[in-house]
Amino acid sequence: MQVLIVGGGLVGLSTALFLAHQGVRSVVIEKHAGTSLHPRARGFHSRTLELLRSTCAGAEVEQAGSVPAGTVVGELVAVTLAGPVHSWKTRTVSTQRTDVSPCPYVFLGQDRLDPILLEAARSQGVEVRFRHELTGFTQDARGVRATVLDRESGTVSTVEAAYLVGADGVRSPVREALGIALGGRGSFGHNISTLFDADLSLVQREAPLAFAVLTHPEVGGVIAATDVKDRWIHATRIDVSREMAEDFTEARWTERLRTVTGNADLKPTLHGTFVWEAAERVAERFGSGRVFLAGDAAHQMPPTGGFGANTGIHDAANLAWKLTAVLNGHADPALLESYDAERRPVAAATAAP
Ligand SMILES: Cc1cc2nc3c(=O)[nH]c(=O)nc-3n(C[C@H](O)[C@H](O)[C@H](O)COP(=O)(O)OP(=O)(O)OC[C@H]3O[C@@H](n4cnc5c(N)ncnc54)[C@H](O)[C@@H]3O)c2cc1C
Incomplete structure (x- = not known):
């Protein structure tokens, strides 16, 4: 195998896709049973779309996430969605800056993007093995051996590859095994999110709600629209030293969402809960020898601004063309050193305030 990719999130899948389009064979292993169920990243920038346009996934991603020109949305700061209102402003979503890019900005949840990347990668011959977990690896001058x-x-096998890409997320066992430390300001605290379906038309104003910051002393947090009609995210702070995801039962979320919306009869359909940390951490090196880090494994960014996934896909594109050039004998392996030199400063600058 030419490249082993650890992690079947959007960065691992994009790496495989970029490699496949340049004729490089890879295998993706992912410890979970399928792709992400939560729409964490929801906005993809023109530059990301330009890169994806070089693959067979580009057109489908543009189509799936396109927003009609002139769409107006609202942003609210209030005690609850029902008020009292601190501020309300509307803005036109600019999806196409033809002066800077031929590609639009797309509004598409990661839970819908990942399956598109998965099918595109498979259509190009990439083998994606779900429920397969990296448990260790060694490397020498000839290649990488992974267990x-x-x-x-319950069976354990060995995979041999010329290179390994750790696209294995914020906890990155690959980064840990390489002993690469993290810099940056660290944690800003934990949050818990639920994804839910509910008709919130009663609390809508003259434009559809995109985002609300709620200041209620007990149920404060944010409400964010997703790209699926009547599907919303509610996120709030959680003190993980005192509470766990399991403490947020369906009854507790329902009660909370009734207060948040000011609708005592609200019957939300809940689609699960997940705890996440807002943090700024950047790996001190983006690889070692034949092993590279990409995406959240290399840099964790607070969700503000929506850069984590976009930056990760840009890492994937940068690394893929360099691996291709080296594997095809068109470049000296020293080219791969430029991956860290080019991508680490970008990640650090993007993650910083
Ligand atoms: C609430 C929230 C909102 C966000 N909004 C945005 C946004 O609007 N825009 C944006 O650009 N970014 C956003 N982000 C960030 C974005 O979600 C991440 O940057 C992105 O998911 C990183 O993708 P990844 O593939 O690097 O990691 P992940 O999606 O975490 O995937 C890593 C994968 O590796 C697998 N794995 C781990 N260890 C192993 C192992 N040993 N063997 C096999 N598999 C393994 C994991 O199971 C996982 O599936 C947001 C994040 C959060 C939490």
Whole structure:
């Protein structure tokens, strides 16, 4: 195998896709049973779309996430969605800056993007093995040997590859194994989100709500629209030293959402809960030898501004063309050193305030 990719999130899948389009074979291993269920990233910038346009996924991503020109949305700061209102402003969503890019900005949840990337990668011959977990690896001058656990059957196998890409998220076992430290300002605290379906038309104003900051002393947090009609995210702070996701039962969320919306009869359909940390952490190196880090494994960014996933896909594109050039014998392996030199400063600058 030419490249082993650890992590089947959007960065691992994009890396595989960019490589496949340049004729490089890769295998993706992902410890979970499928792609992300939560729409964490929801906005993808023109530059990301330009890169994806070089693959067979580009047109489908543009189509799936396109926003009609002139769409107006509202942003609210209030005690609850029902008021009292501190501020309300509307803005026109600019989806196409033809002066800077031929590609639009797209509004598309990661839960819908990942399956598009997955199918595109598979259509190009990429093997994606779900429920397969990296448990260790070694490397030498000839390549990388990884041990992989099949979580369904319990069997352990060895995968040999010329290079390994750790696209294995914020906890990154690959980064840990390489002993690469993290810099940056660290944690800004934990949050808990629920994804829910509900008709919130009663609390809508003259434009559809895109985002609300709620200052209620007990149920404060944010409400964010998703790209699916009547599907919303509610996020609030959680003190993980005192509470766990399991403490947020369906009854507790429902009660909370009734207060948040000011609708005592609200019957939300809940689609699960997840805890996440807002943090700024950047790896001190983006790889070692034949092993590279990409995406959240290399840089964790607070969600403000929506840069984590976009930056990760840009890492994937940068690394893929360099691996291709080296594997095809068109460039000296020293070219791969430029991945860290080019991408780490970008990640640090993007993650910083
Ligand atoms: C609330 C929230 C909102 C966000 N909004 C935005 C936004 O609007 N725009 C934006 O650009 N970004 C946003 N982000 C950030 C974005 O979600 C991340 O940057 C992105 O998911 C990173 O993708 P990734 O593939 O690097 O990591 P992940 O999506 O975390 O994928 C890593 C994968 O590796 C797998 N894995 C880990 N260890 C192993 C192992 N040993 N073996 C096999 N597999 C393994 C994991 O199971 C996981 O599936 C947001 C994040 C949050 C939390």
